[in-house]
Amino acid sequence: MEPGKNIIVIVDDEEMVLTSLSSFLNLETDYEVKSFTSANQALTYIADNEIDMVVSDYLMPEMDGMSFLAKVREIQPDVPRVILTGYADKENAIKAINDVGLFQYIEKPWDNEDILIIFRNGLEKKQLMRKLNEKIEQINKAYGELQGLQNDIIKTFV
C-alpha cells in the first residue's frame, strides 16, 4: 500500500458495476480501489485494514447494503459510508439512510462527475475528522500533562 493514498472499498454483487467504477476511479483519481462482490469478504478486509471510504450496493443477495454498512460503522466508525441504489422506492431508501447515518446515497445510473464530488467531499470529511481527532488527542495529552504537573505541584507542597 502506497503511503498517503486513500483507500476506497466498493461492494456490489454485479461485477460490471465494480469494473466500471474502479476503472473510472483508477483513471480519474489516485485512490486505491478495493472492490468486492461479497459483503463478507469486504468486512474481512476492513477488519484488517484502515480504509477511507466505503460504497455499497443497496440490494445484494448475501447481505443487504444497509446491514453491511452498519457493520462497517462498528469496525471503523469514522469512515464515510455511501449507498448505491437502483431501487425504485427512493423514499424508503432515504429513510433507511437516515436511520443508519450515511454520508450520501448515489442513484443508479450514476453520474461520474457527481461521484467524484461525493468522494472528494467524503474523503475531506474523513480527513477533517482525523485532524479533529488528532487535535482532540493533543489537547487530551496536554491536559493529561497539565494534570500530572498539577499533581507534582501538590505533592511538592503537601
Place this chain on the structure above:
Amino acid sequence: MDISQTELTRLRQSEEKYRRMIEMANDAIFSIDVDNGQILEANPRAEELTGRALEKLIGLPVWELHPAEEIGRAKNLFNNVVATGQGSVRDMEFIRPDKSRIIVNINSAMVEFGGHRIIQRICRDVTAKRALEAESKTMHQFFEYVLNLMPVGLGLKKDINATPTIVFENRKLQEMFHSDDDDPDHNHWYLDCKESECVDKREILGVNGIYGIEKKFHDGKLFLFNVSYYKMPDETWYELQMVQDITDQRKMENDLRRSNEELESRVEDRTRELRQKQSALAQAEKMASLGQLVAGVAHEINTPLGALKSNNDLFNRYFTRLFDRLLSDDCPEPIRNDPDLKKLYENISNLTAVNLTALDRIVAIVNSLRLFARLDRAEKDSFDIHKGLESTLTLVNHQLKGRIELIREYGQLPSISCFPNQINQVFMNILVNASQAIDNKGTIRIKTWYDKNKRVIIEFSDDGQGMEPKVVERIFDPGFTTKGSGIGTGLGLSIVHQIITDHDGTIEVTSSPEQGTTFKIVLPVINNH
C-alpha cells in the same frame, strides 16, 4: 110467481150443479145465520179445514172456529158484515179440536137465499202461502241488510229501456251519491252513468252484458262502475251497478308504481356503481402489480445502465485525451496529419455523442416508469401535475411520435394533494384515447390553469374523429367501447371517472365529429379522499 115446469126443472138442475160445485170446491164454504152467527151449512172441505164433522159444525157459532185471542175480532167481523151488508176479506186463524192452527183467508159476503138473508163465507187455507211470504220477506230483509253492509255501492233499476226506476240502492251507494253537497256529480248515479257514457245501448240491451267504466268526478274522486244487464223472463230489463270509490286505491297504485320505479332505478344505479367500483378495483389491482413490476424492472435496468453510462463517459474522456495526444505537436508529423486518423476521430466522436443521447433517453424512460408507478399508493402526496403529465407523455410518446403534434399550454399550478399514480393513470387513459381517436395526423392540446376557487383545471383537446351524442352519453359506463372486443376493454374512462370522483373532482366532455373531443378535469387542490 108462476114458474113453469121447465123453468122448475132448469132451476133444480142449476141448484144441483151449484151444490155439486160447492161440495167439490177446494175452499171451505159456510152458510151462516145472520141472526145468531150459527153455521147453517158447510161443505166437505170445511170439515177438513176445521177438523170437525158436519154434525159438529152445524149450529156452531162461526167465531168458535177461531182461537180464543181472535174470537173478539171474529165476532166483530161477523157483526160488521151483518150491519153494513158489505163483504170483507181478511186473514184469520182456525183452531182445530186437536189445537193445530191454520191460516185462512176469509171472504164474507151477505147473500139472499130463498127470501132469507144469510152470510156466506169462503175460506181458503193460506197457511203455506203466508209462510212462504213471510220467509221471502225475511230473505229480502236479510239481503237488504247484507247489501247495505257491502263496502261497494250497489244499485238496481228496472225498465231501463223505457222509464228507468230505481229498485234498490244500498247504503254505500247513497253515501256516495246522495250526500248533502250540491255537486251535481253526486246525484243520480244511474242517469249519469247511463246517459253520459258512450255505450251503444241497443247493443248492450241485446244480450245480458257486463261492462266497467271509470269516471272521474269534478271533485277529483274516481269511481269504477261495474254495470250488468239482465233480461227477466217477463221481458223487463234490469241494470245492476256496482260502484267503487277507487280514488285512494288508484292513488296507492300510482304511489306503488312510482316507488317501484324509484326502487328499480335505485337498484340500477347501485348496480352501475358496483360495476364501476369493481372495474376500478380490478384496474387498481392490475396497476398495483404493474407498479411492482415496473419498479423491479427499473431496478434491474438501472444496474447495467449505470455501468454503460459510466463506461461511455469514461470512454469519451479517454478517447478525447488519446486523440488530443495523437494530434498534438508532440506527435510525429505522419501520425499527427494522418487523414484516416482524423476521420476516425470525427466518426467516433459522433458515435459517442449518440451513445450519450441514447443513454439519456433510456434513463428518462426508466425514470418516467418509476414516477408513473410510484409505490406510494397508500399515502396521499403532494403532486406536481406537470411532472405527472410529462412522465406520462414519455410513456405514450411512441404512440404520438411523428403523427401527433403536442401543444402544451401550461399555466402556473400549485402542487395538489392526491394519489400520484392514480392521477397519472387518468392522464394516460385520456391521452391514449386521444391518440387512438386521431386517424392519421393531428393535434393534442394540453392546457392547464388554476382558478379563483383553488381548483386546478387540466384540459385535453384532440382533433380526432370525435363522438356522436349517443356515444358521449355512455363513455363513462364500464365496458362501453366502440373499438371492438379484444381491442378496447371499455374500462379506461370509467376508471378515469372513478378516480376523479374519488379526488372530489369533476370531469366533463364535449365532443362532436367535426370538432374532436375535449376532456376537462377539475381537481381541488386539497381533497378529503
